[in-house]
Every structure is written in C-alpha cells, then in structure tokens.
Amino acid sequence: MITKNKRNELIQKSLKLLKKAHIEITPKEARSIETADFGLGEPERTGLQLIVYLNTERCCAKELIMLPRQTCPQHRHPPAANDPGKEETFRCRCGKVFLYVEGMPTAKPKCTPPKGSEKHYTVRNQIVLNPGRQYTLAPDTWHWFQAGPKGAVISEFSTKSRDEIDIFSDPRIRRKTVIAKTDKKKN
C-alpha cells in the first residue's frame, strides 16, 4: 500500500521531472497520474509513475516517469487471444534509463536490482537509453529497467496494454497490487 501522502509526494516529484523534460500535460492528466509500487510497499525503490495518453484496442501511448534509481521489476507481456503479446518501444526523453533484456549478460552493468529481490532479476543484457535513444522489445520477452541518478522520463509507444495479464518474475507481485490510482476528479 502507498499512503495518500506518499502518493502525493511521488506525484509532485513526477510533475517536476515532466517540467524538466518540457513535456506539457493537461490538468486532467496531472490529476490522473498513476503510481505503481507493485505491491512491495517501497515505491521509491520498486515503482514508477505513468500517464496513459491513449490505450485503444490497437494502440497505446504513455509517458513513464521514474525517480532517481527507481526500478520497474522484471516482467513480460504474454500472448492473449488474437494478440501475440504487447510490442513496446521505450524512447528516453530526459535523464537516463538502463534497460535489461534477454541475451548475453553485460559484464559490468550500471545497475543492481533492488536489495533482497536479486533472484527475481535474471535478464542482464544492458541497453543504455540517453535522451533521444529508443529500444523496441519483442512481445513476451523478459525485461526490467532502472532510472539513472537523476531520474528519467520515457515515452512508451506500443500495441494495446493489457496490464492485467503481465507476468512478473517476483511471485509477490500480483496485478491487483501494481497500481494505486490517485483520486480522479472532473477536469
């Protein structure tokens, strides 16, 4: 659980990062920023904040906002009916993000998984995303990512998000624990 105060703090920090990235959002979007702690109760270590711009049957676009060294835990997007699994591209807009994917482990990676959760982080092929750099993940492949020391803002372009079927390596993470939404008010 994220307390209301903690959620407000995460959102205020996220708004500052968006401002640093010069990304304009509407007041309604500002009020609907999602905060995810993946049920582990330590959102500054394992968590991220996001704004969903659109998520139709065919297409999805989001802005992911990560505080310094915040980690999105290892997961994959499995196939669903008539869908081979979500295909997603991360494009770094501001800050720096380290993405870990399947493949040859990087010899001296720049990140370590959150302490105590190491065994749930098995893919170690490092992709470094500086501003203007992007990477496209094949559907149903394991990945995790961590922001650099100043945080990061990342645009995500993808097919439909079906977050409820995402599979996490860490069995403590269940979908219903992932996201705590803020109260939504009328625009």
Place this chain on the structure above:
Amino acid sequence: MITKNKRNELIQKSLKLLKKAHIEITPKEARSIETADFGLGEPERTGLQLIVYLNTERCCAKELIMLPRQTCPQHRHPPAANDPGKEETFRCRCGKVFLYVEGMPTAKPKCTPPKGSEKHYTVRNQIVLNPGRQYTLAPDTWHWFQAGPKGAVISEFSTKSRDEIDIFSDPRIRRKTVIAKTDKKKN
C-alpha cells in the same frame, strides 16, 4: 520537386523547432528527416517534415514538424487487408495546430486552406490542439491540419503507417510525389 537547397532550409528550420520543443533526436534521425511537399512544389504552404521513430506491422510513432501556417492536405487512411485503416492520435508538443475533421463545420475557423486549393478541403470541424492536447482520429475519416503562426511539433501515435495507400482529396497529389527524403548516410 523540392530542390536540395530548399530541402536543407526546411530541415534547418525543423531542427530549430525541435530544439524549441526540447525534443532530443539522434544524429541519424536528424539526417533522415523527411520533407513532404505532396508534389505541389510549395512546401512552405502545403507540406510538413517528419521523423519516423518506428513503424512495425503493429505500431507506429512519429514526430511531425510544421513551419508556421504549413498545411497537411486533406486525406484519409483507407482499410487494407486485415486492417480497418490507420488509427492515429495527434498530440501537440509545442506551438499550436488546427485540425479539421468530419462533422459540423466550425462557424469561424482559424485557418483557410492554401489559396487555389480550397475546393479540395471539404471537412471543416475544427479541433484546436495546444501543447499537451491530443485528438484520436477514427480510421478512414477525412482530415487536414495547419500549424499556427509559430509552427508546431506534434507527436503521432498510430497503428502501422501505409502511406502508399493514403487517399488525398486533391487529385494532383499522388503518393510518389509526397515525400522527398534527404540523402541517408551512415550514423
């Protein structure tokens, strides 16, 4: 035809607009900016510049860069095999863009179509997109858009782009005339 000098001029102006929008691109992307004049030979009136971030079988993301009052002419994205037509969302990042779609004509629209081409612009329902505002177009619906007096940078999120099958209202526009690419060099 756009001359090489004109194309370079359009690209330099586009790079300035991207800088103003604080959007980072790679040197390779800068060299592969596309300039479209739709075969009408007046790119500052009817034209736009674009960077394609990705265009897979399922998903597409672009940055559209428009000089002051530049107009993208009226067109639609028809169905293709197993595809009901491109679904696209425009999100204004910087500047202002006026989008015209099917529906009730706006009484006092802020834009006029390029002189001499008025008859090819039939949809007049105006959507104003300021930074942080977006609009999702249904597949196969007519639309055109024009940048405001300071130009605009617009993120486009969509299903696969099949530009070669786009249908334009103006019969002088044929797909092969739309885009003049710059020379591509190795990154």
